[in-house]
Amino acid sequence: MKDYSLYDVTDFVMDEDFIRWVKENKKTDNDFWHSWLSRNEDKYLEVAEARRILEFIGTKKNVLSQDEKMHEVEKLMHSIQNLEQKPEGRSTSVFTLYKKWWMAAAMAILIGGSLTYFVGGKKKEKEQFAYDAMTQPKRLIENINTSDKVITIKLPDESTVELAADSRISYGNNFGSSGTRDVYLSGEAFFKVTKNPSRPFRVFANEIVTKVLGTSFIVRSFEKDSVIQVTVRTGKVSVYSQATTNAQETSSPGLHGGIILTPNQKLFYEKSKQKFQKGLLDNPLAIYPGENYRGNMMFEEMSVVKVFDILGRDYGINIVYDNDLLVPCTVTADLRNESFYRKIELICRAIGARYEIIDGQVVIQANGCD
Amino acid sequence: MVDNDLLKRLQQNDEVALGMLMKLHYDDIYNYAISFTKDSGLVKDSIQEIFISLWQRRETAGHILSLKYYLLRAIKNKILKSLQRNKGKQEWDQVKEGYDFFHEFSVEQMIIEKQISDEKAARLRRTISLLTNRQAEIIFLKYYQHLDVSQIAGLMDISRQSVYNLLHEAILRLRSLWQAEFQTR
Numbered sequence: 001m002k003d004y005s006l007y008d009v010t011d012f013v014m015d016e017d018f019i020r021w022v023k024e025n026k027k028t029d030n031d032f033w034h035s036w037l038s039r040n041e042d043k044y045l046e047v048a049e050a051r052r053i054l055e056f057i058g059t060k061k062n063v064l065s066q067d068e069k070m071h072e073v074e075k076l077m078h079s080i081q082n083l084e085q086k087p088e089g090r091s092t093s094v095f096t097l098y099k100k101w102w103m104a105a106a107m108a109i110l111i112g113g114s115l116t117y118f119v120g121g122k123k124k125e126k127e128q129f130a131y132d133a134m135t136q137p138k139r140l141i142e143n144i145n146t147s148d149k150v151i152t153i154k155l156p157d158e159s160t161v162e163l164a165a166d167s168r169i170s171y172g173n174n175f176g177s178s179g180t181r182d183v184y185l186s187g188e189a190f191f192k193v194t195k196n197p198s199r200p201f202r203v204f205a206n207e208i209v210t211k212v213l214g215t216s217f218i219v220r221s222f223e224k225d226s227v228i229q230v231t232v233r234t235g236k237v238s239v240y241s242q243a244t245t246n247a248q249e250t251s252s253p254g255l256h257g258g259i260i261l262t263p264n265q266k267l268f269y270e271k272s273k274q275k276f277q278k279g280l281l282d283n284p285l286a287i288y289p290g291e292n293y294r295g296n297m298m299f300e301e302m303s304v305v306k307v308f309d310i311l312g313r314d315y316g317i318n319i320v321y322d323n324d325l326l327v328p329c330t331v332t333a334d335l336r337n338e339s340f341y342r343k344i345e346l347i348c349r350a351i352g353a354r355y356e357i358i359d360g361q362v363v364i365q366a367n368g369c370d
Numbered sequence: 371m372v373d374n375d376l377l378k379r380l381q382q383n384d385e386v387a388l389g390m391l392m393k394l395h396y397d398d399i400y401n402y403a404i405s406f407t408k409d410s411g412l413v414k415d416s417i418q419e420i421f422i423s424l425w426q427r428r429e430t431a432g433h434i435l436s437l438k439y440y441l442l443r444a445i446k447n448k449i450l451k452s453l454q455r456n457k458g459k460q461e462w463d464q465v466k467e468g469y470d471f472f473h474e475f476s477v478e479q480m481i482i483e484k485q486i487s488d489e490k491a492a493r494l495r496r497t498i499s500l501l502t503n504r505q506a507e508i509i510f511l512k513y514y515q516h517l518d519v520s521q522i523a524g525l526m527d528i529s530r531q532s533v534y535n536l537l538h539e540a541i542l543r544l545r546s547l548w549q550a551e552f553q554t555r
Contacts (some may be wrong), residue, residue: 010541014534019513053544056498057513063397064414072396073389076418080385080425 007162012050022054030204067313107130131186132170140170140184150190157181157194159201164188205241208269211238228269231281232261239267241274263316264340265360269336278360284340286314297335297343304329304351308364315340321364324353373437380428388428392421395441398515403445405471405510412452420444422435439521442511446525471503498544505540512537 002015011132020031023068064072081099096264145151145163153161155174163169167187167270175181181201183191193201193212201212230239238260259276261267264284268277269282299307304326312319317340327353336342353366372394372485379387396417403413424431434440450469501509504526511522523530 009545010538013541014512016538049545051539056544057509063400069393069396072414072417073392076392076421077385077389079418080388083422162379188404222468 004036005043005047007043009050009053013053018050019054022051032333070313079252091339092154119192132204135170135184139176140172142170144168145187155181156184157196157199159191159193162190164190170286197256207242207285209240209242211240223247228267230267232265234262237261237271240277241269241276257354262360265317280317280357280360280362284315284317286340297338298333299335300332301330303327304331304347304369307331311340311343312362318361319344319364320361322366325366325368326364327364375467377431377434377437380425383428385425388421391424391437393415398438398443402442402510402515403449405507406446406449406469407453410474412449416445416448416452420448420499436521438515439517439524440517442517443525468546469503471507476496499542501543503519504536505543508533509540510538 002017002367004012007015012267019027020026021033033047038046081329093296100363104353119228143151143153143161144161145165145167147220150164152161153163153169155171156160159181161169161183164187167185169186169189170184172178172182176339179199179267181193181196183201183203185203185205191201191212192201205212207229208230210230224246230237239258259267259278261278264281266281268279269275270277297310305321305323308319308321308326311317331345331350332346333350335346347353348364348366351369355365374393376394386451399417399420400413400519403416404410407413413416423444424441449505453469498506507526508522508554517525519530519533523533526533526536528536
């Protein structure tokens with residue numbers, strides 16, 4: 001038991017129990033100190049001074065805003081998703097088990113649609129970029145999944161590929177040393193790419209090339225389909241057609257019609273028209289992982305502009321509106337359990353506005369508020 | 371404790387747990403780190419890096435007894451090393467001793483509660499800025515971060531006894547400055 005009667009001002013200031021009394025002001029501490037002081041009246045001044053000193057030691061809050069902190073958390077999530085995946089124990093084959101848990105961080109390239117054949121020059125082009133035509137002239141290492149389960153392959157740069165049933169993937173034996181990391185795909189695969197900005201990772205799937213700017217993604221590409229669809233959940237990829245890359249021998253896609261995709265956007269490539277078109281996913285997901293990051297969806301008399309900014313940030317989707325018109329508008333809504341489109345719809349209804357999806361963005365058409 | 375549960379989830383490759391740990395400790399780490407440098411970009415990058423290394427060593431994260439202490443120590447080393455790189459080739463030992471610590475203690479609470487004048491508040495601010503670097507750091511670690519003596523000893527690379535001595539010195543100084551301020555009025 002401490003003998004406080006021997007304490008001086010400095011001792012009090014350093015004493016944990018004393019600090020707790022001053023800082024937290026709990027009833028049990030209050031009772032203790034008041035009764036102690038009534039028995040040790042000569043200590044009254046010292047205790048008072050110690051209290052003043054402790055009260056004085058406030059500290060300036062040098063903190064980031066909530067938004068900035070969320071941004072930092074999001075950045076961390078991206079970084080660790082790009083880190084090499086540690087193998088869960090050594091497996092004797094190249095294939096390890098399918099790990100569902102990182103499906104969440106996925107970008108998908110889907111090829112769907114009906115069977116259409118082309119004639120003339122178009123057909124030549126199509127053949128030129130078919131899997132066999134692309135891979136045969138090169139010395140490649142090929143993996144074929146003849147099973148009916150997904151298998152996992154590790155590439156020389158530690159990137160992993162989950163190869164779906166009935167799919168094939170090839171890569172050069174100089175994969176680990178050439179300037180770009182190129183893989184050729186027929187079928188469907190989920191890629192988790194190790195980050196290396198100086199050596200772009202490219203997936204050649206029929207007429208299109210998907211270039212990874214640092215993320216993980218799924219590619220699905222079966223030879224005979226007419227529409228190619230690329231979908232992004234998190235991260236960023238650029239997509240361009242092979243015809244344009246071959247025509248201009250440069251690897252920067254932005255210069256010749258390459259398209260950058262951000263989370264929750266999807267891209268159609270119509271083979272017959274050689275045209276890209278951007279849209280949004282049917283059910284966009286918040287890009288913050290886990291429920292804890294989706295918590296702040298209850299709004300009370302909140303500025304609509306602010307609500308759109310929060311939504312846009314959470315889903316990584318650009319929301320376009322006329323700032324001057326919407327500044328006076330506020331909403332009160334609980335949007336915690338609603339889907340993205342439902343949220344947009346409810347807000348629009350509240351302020352008498354409409355929305356459209358144009359070029360992968362949400363465009364709000366409002367008349368303003370009184 | 372929350373930290374321990376989250377560390378357990380971290381060991382099971384739970385990325386969300388890492389994000390929550392960052393959110394939970396961000397203010398404390400940022401506040402400590404920004405006292406060594408005014409470069410908020412450097413601080414943010416360094417915080418990213420220490421959480422990435424925490425993720426990379428997540429399998430052994432269960433051995434971390436006090437995550438807060440671990441994070442504060444990691445950020446201090448990281449920041450001081452970057453500052454050392456910028457300054458040229460100083461010995462690491464020298465860097466560990468001779469860094470600046472510009473934490474601003476606030477007297478705002480005081481102003482509100484005791485209704486002291488602006489003039490007095492300004493003098494109080496000056497007063498506390500007269501603490502030495504080490505004194506300011508130890509006050510910060512004890513009264514803001516609520517670390518115990520052995521954690522402070524570890525962070526400041528001094529013995530437990532030195533922690534008591536330094537703390538004592540700092541409080542005496544505060545006390546004398548304080549008295550000088552209030553008796554001259």
